[in-house]
Amino acid sequence: MIRVNGKARPWQEGMTVSDLLKTVKNAHLYAVVRINGDTVSRPHFAETRIPDEAEIYLIPMIAGG
Amino acid sequence: MTDFSFKELAVWGYDRPTVEKGYAGQTLHVDLERLQTTAQPVTGQMKEIFIGGKGFDLWLLWQAVSETTRWSDPENAICISSGPLGGTPAYPGSGKSIVTTLSPLTGAVIDSNVGGYFGPYLKFSGFDALEIRGKFNGQVVVFIDGIECQVKILEAQGLPDNAYALTQALTDHFGQGSPRGISVVSTGPGAAHTRLGCLNFSWYDPKRKRARYKQAGRGGIGTVFADKGLRAIVARWDSVSLDTNRPADKQALKKVAKLHAREIVELDPKQNEMARIGTTHLVPIMNDFDLLPTHNFRFGQDPRAGLIGKDVYRQLFDPGFDGCWMGCTVACSHGVKDFVPVTGPYAGQRVFVDGPEYETIAGCGSNLGIFDPYAILEMNFYCDAYGLDTISVGTGIAFVMECFELGLINSSHTGGLELGFGNRTNALELIHQMARGEGFGSIVGQGVRRMKKIFAERFGADEALMEDIGMEAKGLEFSEYMTKESLAQQGGYGLALKGPQHDEAWLIFLDMVHNFMPTFEQKAEALHWFPMFRTWFSLCGLCKLPWNDIVPEDNNESQDPAKVMKHVEWYAEYFSAVTGRKAGPDDLVRMSEAVYNFQRIFNLRMGYGTREHDRLPYRAVGPVTELEYESRSERYDKQLTEKYGVDISGKHTAEKIALLRKFREEQYEKLKDAVYQRRGWTADGVPTLETVKRLGIDFPEVVALLEARGVAG
Numbered sequence: 001m002i003r004v005n006g007k008a009r010p011w012q013e014g015m016t017v018s019d020l021l022k023t024v025k026n027a028h029l030y031a032v033v034r035i036n037g038d039t040v041s042r043p044h045f046a047e048t049r050i051p052d053e054a055e056i057y058l059i060p061m062i063a064g065g
Numbered sequence: 066m067t068d069f070s071f072k073e074l075a076v077w078g079y080d081r082p083t084v085e086k087g088y089a090g091q092t093l094h095v096d097l098e099r100l101q102t103t104a105q106p107v108t109g110q111m112k113e114i115f116i117g118g119k120g121f122d123l124w125l126l127w128q129a130v131s132e133t134t135r136w137s138d139p140e141n142a143i144c145i146s147s148g149p150l151g152g153t154p155a156y157p158g159s160g161k162s163i164v165t166t167l168s169p170l171t172g173a174v175i176d177s178n179v180g181g182y183f184g185p186y187l188k189f190s191g192f193d194a195l196e197i198r199g200k201f202n203g204q205v206v207v208f209i210d211g212i213e214c215q216v217k218i219l220e221a222q223g224l225p226d227n228a229y230a231l232t233q234a235l236t237d238h239f240g241q242g243s244p245r246g247i248s249v250v251s252t253g254p255g256a257a258h259t260r261l262g263c264l265n266f267s268w269y270d271p272k273r274k275r276a277r278y279k280q281a282g283r284g285g286i287g288t289v290f291a292d293k294g295l296r297a298i299v300a301r302w303d304s305v306s307l308d309t310n311r312p313a314d315k316q317a318l319k320k321v322a323k324l325h326a327r328e329i330v331e332l333d334p335k336q337n338e339m340a341r342i343g344t345t346h347l348v349p350i351m352n353d354f355d356l357l358p359t360h361n362f363r364f365g366q367d368p369r370a371g372l373i374g375k376d377v378y379r380q381l382f383d384p385g386f387d388g389c390w391m392g393c394t395v396a397c398s399h400g401v402k403d404f405v406p407v408t409g410p411y412a413g414q415r416v417f418v419d420g421p422e423y424e425t426i427a428g429c430g431s432n433l434g435i436f437d438p439y440a441i442l443e444m445n446f447y448c449d450a451y452g453l454d455t456i457s458v459g460t461g462i463a464f465v466m467e468c469f470e471l472g473l474i475n476s477s478h479t480g481g482l483e484l485g486f487g488n489r490t491n492a493l494e495l496i497h498q499m500a501r502g503e504g505f506g507s508i509v510g511q512g513v514r515r516m517k518k519i520f521a522e523r524f525g526a527d528e529a530l531m532e533d534i535g536m537e538a539k540g541l542e543f544s545e546y547m548t549k550e551s552l553a554q555q556g557g558y559g560l561a562l563k564g565p566q567h568d569e570a571w572l573i574f575l576d577m578v579h580n581f582m583p584t585f586e587q588k589a590e591a592l593h594w595f596p597m598f599r600t601w602f603s604l605c606g607l608c609k610l611p612w613n614d615i616v617p618e619d620n621n622e623s624q625d626p627a628k629v630m631k632h633v634e635w636y637a638e639y640f641s642a643v644t645g646r647k648a649g650p651d652d653l654v655r656m657s658e659a660v661y662n663f664q665r666i667f668n669l670r671m672g673y674g675t676r677e678h679d680r681l682p683y684r685a686v687g688p689v690t691e692l693e694y695e696s697r698s699e700r701y702d703k704q705l706t707e708k709y710g711v712d713i714s715g716k717h718t719a720e721k722i723a724l725l726r727k728f729r730e731e732q733y734e735k736l737k738d739a740v741y742q743r744r745g746w747t748a749d750g751v752p753t754l755e756t757v758k759r760l761g762i763d764f765p766e767v768v769a770l771l772e773a774r775g776v777a778g
Contacts, residue, residue, distance in 0.1 A: 005335070005618060026621040031578050032350055034335070039346065039375075041353030042578070057335040060620050063571065063613035 002054045011052045017045040024058065032059040069223035069234065071206065077102035077216045081191040087149030087310045087643040088112065092125065093192035093216065095207055097293055098139055098199030102216045107193050114761055116604040118148030119176050120660040121194040122165035123667060126174065129198055132670050136169040136285070137292050139200045145250070145298075146194035147184030149644050151606020153312075154305055155322035156639060157329055158608030160185055160390020162266060168284040168563070169260040170457070170512050171540035173668045175284030175563050178603045180389025180398060181266030181277075182248035185606070186211065186300035189309055201294035208239060211302045212246075224296050227450040228253040228265045228278070229416070231297060236269060236276045239299050244269040249276065251297040252287035255451030258502030259510025261461070262287025263454040272385055278419045279389050279398060282454040283566050284541055285512075291452070305391060313645030321638045325611060329394040333615045339397040340387075341379065344423035348374040351427070355697075356547045356573060358432045360486050361463035362536050362684050363693050365547040369436035373426050377438045383417075395610050397422075406443045408493045411450075421445040421455075427545035428459025433466060434486030443493060451500040456566075457512060458499070460542035462492050464513050464535050473526035479505040513537040533683040539564035539673065548685045550700075551577040553588045556736050559681040560592060562664050568609070569596045575627050589739035591627075598633070600657035605640065612636070659760040662744075662752045666762075669751060670770055676750040679737060687729045691718045694725075701725055751776055 002011045004020070012019075017040055021027035031042045034057040040048045050056065082090050091104045107121075115124050122144035129142040143166045153159040162184030168175035187195055190211025197207065204224065208217040225231045232249040240247045249267045256262025264281040281287075312318045333339055337346045348370060351357035355365035371377075381401045388396035401418045421429075421441055429444040430436060448455045462484075468474045469484040476483055482491045482505060498506020508519055513535045520526035536543040541564025548554040554577070557570030572591055575581045582588045602609045613629045620626050633650045640648045648656075668674030687701075688694040694701055695718060705711040705721060709728050713721055741748060745756035754771055757763045 026626075029579060029621045029626060031354075031574060039349060041350055043353050059336050060616045060618070060626070063574075063616075 002050060002052065002056060004056045005058055011050065011054070015050045017048045017050060020050060020056070021045065029060065030058045033057065034059060069221060069225075071219040071221055073217060074205070074220050075100040075102065075218040079104060079191065079214050079216070081211065081214045083311065084189060084309065085311050086313045086645050088117070089188050089191050089193045091192060092121065092194040092196065093187070093209070094196045094198075095216065095218065096199045097197065097201040097205060097218070097295070100218055102218070104192070114659050115663075116149065116656050116660065117193060118146050118151070118161075118606050119163040119165060119178075119600070119603040121146045122163055122176065123174065123660065123664055125194060125196045126165055126167075127663075127667060129196065130167060132672070134167060134671075136167045136172065136289055140198055141167045141289060142196045142198040143286065143289055143293070144194060144196050145184065145187065146606075147188050148604055148606030150310075150639060152185030152188055152305060152310055153307065153318070153322070153643065154391040155307055155319065155326060157326050157393045157395050157611040158390065159606065160393065161603070161606050161608050162187075162281070163603045163606070164264060164281045164286050166286050166289045167671070168286070168540070169288045170285045170514070171564055171673070173539065173563070173671045173673045174664060175286060175541075176603065176664075177264075177281035177283050177286055178568065178608070179264070179266045179281035180268075180279035180608065182268040182390070183250055183266050183298075183300050185305065185390070186246075186248050186302035189302050189305065190300060195298070197293065197295070197298070200292065203294055204296045205294050206235070206296050207298045209298070209300045211300065221296055226254050227410075228452050229450045232265060232267045232276045232278065235297055235299055236267065239301055240269075244276070245271055246302055248300045249297050250299075251452070252290050253450055253452030253500070255448070255453040255496075255500040255510070256287035257291040258507060259453065259499050260285045260288050260512050260515070261454045261457040261499070261510055262289075262291055262452050263448075264290060265449060265452065268389060273383070273402070273417070275417060277389070277398065277400065278449060280449065280454070282456060284563060285454070287452045287454075310643055312643040314642045317638065318642035321635050321642060325632070325635055326392070326394045328617065329611060329615050332618065333395065336615050339395050339610065339614060341384075342375045342382065343378070343387075343397040343399045345375040345378040345421075345426065347423040348426055351423075351546070354578060355550070358427055358463075358545050358547050360434050361432060361467040361534060362543070362547060363467070363690070364696060365549075367431060367436070370431060372436040373430045373438050373441060378421070381438065381442070393608075395608070395615070397610065401442055404442055404446065406446060408443065408490070409447055409497050411446070416446060418442050418446045419449060424545050425455040425459070428456045428463075429492070432459055432463040432545060433489075433492055435489045435492065437489055440489035440493070444496060447493070447496050447500070451496065453496065453499060456544050457542040458496060459545070460536050461509050461513055461516065462495055464516065465495075465509055467534055468520060468526065468531070471530070473531065474520055474524050478524050512540065513542050514540045530689075533689045535682055536684060537565070538681055538685075539678055541565060543685065546571070546573055548573070549687055552732055552736055553582055553591055555681060555686055555733055556588065556592045556740055557595075558685060559679050559733070560737070560740055561596070562661070562668060565685075569599055571595075579627075581627055585735060585739040588736060589743040592736075592740045593743045594628070594654065597654045597657040597661060598628070600661050601636075601653045604656060604660060655760075659762050662756060662760055663762050663767075665746075665750075665752055666757070666767055666770065669774060674751065676737060676741075676748070679750060681733065683726060683730070686733060687725055688722060691722065694718050694722050747776060
């Protein structure tokens with residue numbers, strides 16, 4: 001089980017950030033996610049595996065400046 | 066501790082007006098030549114059209130100068146104002162001051178939005194804005210005492226040179242046991258010897274028992290300040306509450322302030338953690354997206370970026386409340402205590418460094434090929450202490466380093482300094498030289514535009530190449546984002562009124578990462594709405610970070626997520642609650658549009674403000690060198706073939722660079738056309754008479770100026 005924005009979600013062995021975002025509405029708007037405190041950017045979504053029990057926040061927008 | 070003394074040159078007493086609905090109702094004018102202080106009423110027209118903050122500054126500056134005024138002329142004024150919402154303690158980000166003057170870098174108007182307590186203390190002392198003009202032959206301090214209702218012009222002797230020691234000394238001296246009631250505006254010796262001077266605005270940190278600082282960095286305002294003989298402006302005020310602005314509807318203000326403050330407390334820890342790590346979160350993200358400038362904006366990525374990212378500064382920052390205004394829940398103004406510099410006058414001493422923020426990390430770090438967090442801290446510290454803008458210093462030294470590596474200059478020109486990328490010791494030495502006005506540093510301190518001329522004339526360097534790689538536009542050095550792959554952000558920098566600073570439009574992610582604006586029309590719309598809304602913060606005395614750096618969790622489900630309309634609506638409620646002037650989101654944009662166009666016309670008056678001045682160095686648009694092209698050849702080859710239909714088989718890199726350049730420069734010119742049209746400007750980038758009439762800024766002198774420039778009625 002993982003928690004995404006505070007809500008429980010099932011976890012699967014080998015699950016990547018890209019896999020998770022396939023199940024999320026408006027996923028194209030997320031360029032960065034935080035997994036257990038570490039930020040992961042879109043160029044690394046496909047290769048980043050999510051560990052079981054992970055606490056994940058989908059960062060809605062990077063505004064800059 | 067340095068012994069210093071003051072001699073009273075002039076004392077002006079006044080009756081302090083009660084602030085009503087966010088306005089004191091008068092402006093303060095200090096003439097350093099005549100040693101005179103006066104107050105002028107704020108008119109209804111000023112409030113209606115210019116709102117406050119930057120709007121008031123521009124209006125005062127417009128009347129102070131003529132079209133022939135240069136930055137160092139006595140009539141050039143430094144104007145400082147907060148705004149009607151400035152000084153509200155409960156609403157996050159509500160303590161900003163906005164500073165304007167004619168810039169020694171650009172010759173046109175520069176504006177800078179800065180934290181610290183000065184602007185609110187100035188207003189609560191009885192003045193919506195301050196205009197300082199004239200010059201004093203010596204060293205002078207202006208003391209605005211809102212408690213005793215006096216403004217004093219003091220001749221100073223023996224004050225410390227650097228801004229840190231100066232501010233602490235003045236805070237102790239004027240605080241009279243209540244240092245929290247003091248805010249100091251000051252600069253340092255670097256401002257006097259370069260064109261890159263910044264201003265330090267202070268607030269007192271009761272937990273750490275020391276003055277803290279934010280910088281009005283851009284465009285050399287500190288240089289104008291020093292040139293006037295000013296050492297400091299000090300404001301003194303008493304306690305602040307939600308009532309101090311006497312809002313029109315206190316209950317409505319409390320309600321909306323609580324909503325926004327609580328949302329930040331809840332969401333910031335889940336999103337960017339600004340209350341813990343400031344803007345350092347941007348370093349790894351920008352690097353991942355090839356947007357972190359490295360080696361004078363050649364590249365956007367470096368494998369060593371993690372060495373200067375948020376994880377390092379999380380460990381270095383001193384934990385605690387770091388709000389640059391009372392009660393701000395973003396509280397992103399972090400610092401490092403007990404840092405020990407290894408160079409310069411503070412070598413071996415423990416000091417407190419206010420910063421670094423993202424811009425300083427990128428400007429004084431990655432863009433110089435320096436990936437040492439301690440070297441960045443030391444540059445941050447000395448730039449602040451010397452009164453130098455870390456962005457212009459960083460971008461300026463980056464240009465020098467590339468020129469050095471390309472052989473355009475060599476150690477015989479630099480006084481023996483080896484200045485290849487990554488040379489942190491000599492980068493620091495340049496900063497010390499800037500402060501002393503000595504050696505090659507005094508040339509670097511002239512800024513990139515003047516360095517290009519000096520390198521060509523004195524050292525025979527290739528002018529055309531320097532035009533391409535010297536990262537300045539309008540005379541101002543670029544702030545620290547890569548723009549090569551975002552046409553909209555090229556516009557965000559190139560069309561910005563003061564020069565390439567990202568506070569007007571930061572569209573890289575929306576354009577390049579999210580692809581929100583694939584057409585010219587969509588980019589033009591973004592380059593209308595975002596600069597206008599961002600301008601509004603500087604009219605009101607606000608920070609823009611609470612608007613879109615921490616956003617509602619359901620924001621992505623809204624119709625226009627980039628605008629974070631829930632917050633825009635809160636800001637409209639906030640404005641209405643304080644001023645009593647009912648406003649909706651569209652009204653906020655209209656307020657800005659008037660001031661924004663007025664500033665464009667102000668530039669025109671000073672000899673700028675037309676299409677030719679919106680040009681960019683090609684480094685901001687595409688790859689200049691074969692090294693750059695070949696580092697991302699897959700990307701560029703694909704664009705040439707798929708986007709532009711070019712058969713690249715058999716073509717050398719130099720030919721492909723030339724082709725790509727032709728296409729990309731054409732795109733930028735088309736973008737200008739689309740944006741000018743959207744903004745109601747002529748093809749030469751000048752607001753039309755119809756536009757100025759619509760916005761209510763058709764003052765006789767504005768109309769005469771436009772007609773003289775051939776804008777038809």
